[in-house]
Amino acid sequence: MPIYLRYALNSLILLATPFVSVLILIWVARKVIARMQDRLGPNNSGTWAGPYALFQTLADAIKILTKELIIPEGADLWVFLAAPAVVLGSALLVWLVIPFGPTLQGMDPDIGIFYVVVITPFALFAMIMAGWSSRNKYAALGTFRAVAQIISYEIPQFLSLLIPIMLTGSLSLQHLVLAQQLPFALVLPIPALIYFLAMTAEVGRLPFEQAEADAEIVAGYFTEYSGMMFGSFYLAEFINNFSVSLIFATLFLGGWRGPWVMEVPLLGPVWLLLKGFLVFLVLMLFWGAMPRLRIDQILNINWKFLTPLALVMLIVVAWVNRLAFDQGATTLVARAPWLFAANLVVGLVTIGLLKLSSQRAQRRRDAQSFELLRE
Amino acid sequence: MGFDVSFGFEQIAFLLTAALTLAAALAMVFSRQVFHAILLMIAVFVGVATFYVLLGVSFMAGMQLFIYVGGVSVLAVIAIMVTRGFMGSDRPRPARTTYGAAIVAGSVFIGLAWLILRVPWPTVPLVAASENDLALLGQVLVSRAGFVVPFELSSLLLFVVLLGALYIARER
Numbered sequence: 001m002p003i004y005l006r007y008a009l010n011s012l013i014l015l016a017t018p019f020v021s022v023l024i025l026i027w028v029a030r031k032v033i034a035r036m037q038d039r040l041g042p043n044n045s046g047t048w049a050g051p052y053a054l055f056q057t058l059a060d061a062i063k064i065l066t067k068e069l070i071i072p073e074g075a076d077l078w079v080f081l082a083a084p085a086v087v088l089g090s091a092l093l094v095w096l097v098i099p100f101g102p103t104l105q106g107m108d109p110d111i112g113i114f115y116v117v118v119i120t121p122f123a124l125f126a127m128i129m130a131g132w133s134s135r136n137k138y139a140a141l142g143t144f145r146a147v148a149q150i151i152s153y154e155i156p157q158f159l160s161l162l163i164p165i166m167l168t169g170s171l172s173l174q175h176l177v178l179a180q181q182l183p184f185a186l187v188l189p190i191p192a193l194i195y196f197l198a199m200t201a202e203v204g205r206l207p208f209e210q211a212e213a214d215a216e217i218v219a220g221y222f223t224e225y226s227g228m229m230f231g232s233f234y235l236a237e238f239i240n241n242f243s244v245s246l247i248f249a250t251l252f253l254g255g256w257r258g259p260w261v262m263e264v265p266l267l268g269p270v271w272l273l274l275k276g277f278l279v280f281l282v283l284m285l286f287w288g289a290m291p292r293l294r295i296d297q298i299l300n301i302n303w304k305f306l307t308p309l310a311l312v313m314l315i316v317v318a319w320v321n322r323l324a325f326d327q328g329a330t331t332l333v334a335r336a337p338w339l340f341a342a343n344l345v346v347g348l349v350t351i352g353l354l355k356l357s358s359q360r361a362q363r364r365r366d367a368q369s370f371e372l373l374r375e
Numbered sequence: 376m377g378f379d380v381s382f383g384f385e386q387i388a389f390l391l392t393a394a395l396t397l398a399a400a401l402a403m404v405f406s407r408q409v410f411h412a413i414l415l416m417i418a419v420f421v422g423v424a425t426f427y428v429l430l431g432v433s434f435m436a437g438m439q440l441f442i443y444v445g446g447v448s449v450l451a452v453i454a455i456m457v458t459r460g461f462m463g464s465d466r467p468r469p470a471r472t473t474y475g476a477a478i479v480a481g482s483v484f485i486g487l488a489w490l491i492l493r494v495p496w497p498t499v500p501l502v503a504a505s506e507n508d509l510a511l512l513g514q515v516l517v518s519r520a521g522f523v524v525p526f527e528l529s530s531l532l533l534f535v536v537l538l539g540a541l542y543i544a545r546e547r
Contacts, residue, residue, distance in 0.1 A: 076411075079411070111434050115433075117441065121440075125417065125448070143456075147452065154445075
């Protein structure tokens, strides 16, 4: 097969995978949330949508294609039309570097995970483009919130990302997977947790759903979009949810590693998709169960809690890792108890500090109410 | 044969990217709205990053996008958000400074072009390209024989800038 034909075929497969998986995942998300809210969710009671309404998403997708595209009168035409394309494109670009197996990867650039980091701002700019060009109050509000939230949460995300990179000594996603003789989530539970929270904020899922906040500002930055333009925002949202889940699985849950993967290489993508699916399921459970935090609470958690904690973790892990290395623990498995103990200590100290500060806040509140009573 | 094909592809890719980048740069300069100018500026940054990719230095491309798209452009958008009406219509730019800016930009361009043409560029690489340039770069940046002093000094400079910004912005 000529090389160009192979490239074209691989690109087509890479492009098709997110869309196909998202068609299934939207159904999963709707079912999960419906069950949590004591509903049935999509079902085959009305028009026939397959067993368990499996084809509901496909039917919705076809229906949405027939809808009218409404362009608001004051909208900035080109930016308004470009935003859905940019958001979908940036959601798809990440899939290029996700390692599905030892050799099954679109591309393994030497900057690896840094590529994923670099792609993030484009989704933000798609939001800004949508929010600015719509000339809509709610869209602008959603954009303000999205910008404030996403650029803040990038910091703990990148800081916690540095820790697996530091332990691996490489940016390549393939090397990051190969280095995980133990999944990093077991060795580094706190960075994994910080990364998970920051990633939830990045894709704007509850409890960090401020950019959309459908109970407050209609649909946030894509309020004015209809038809398939709305559809592409919706699709991009789910593609992003799944791709960040896959990246989390790659970074912290061992990626394609799993039992018998060395004997049967085909198991690689199966393990990765299973792990990614589990992370995605947790995101959906959050969606169904969590209340929405206020924007000031979101930013406070980030700047006063997650960022300092991530910085402390970076320093502590660097130090303990070196100490363990000097003590003769040359493999990750040998250093794992050291690193885990360090995580445990930092975690306990953090919980203690949080308890102390909450007690102080409670005392301050008590003192204030006492003052009010005296007046 | 295969070499010829890839050579042709690189040439076409370079010319296309150059044309698009130049077009975006011109459109940015002549655009009437600040927000359009920012979006076109991002297009220029992406074009420059594409040059780096074509030259085979993906780390530089990543840095270009990380700093200029993820940092500078976002900052510009925030500046617009907090100063002008984000939703209001923009006024045309003041024409008073256009000619002065054109003269400055033109003289910088001519100076740089003169410099680039004049410098005797080495035709053979100074350092043989290794398997993993990124690791080499990292070692050079933090080794005592390399650039550890400028590297740390630049971080100190950034820290001072941060403190200065905080001092100016703090509430009195």
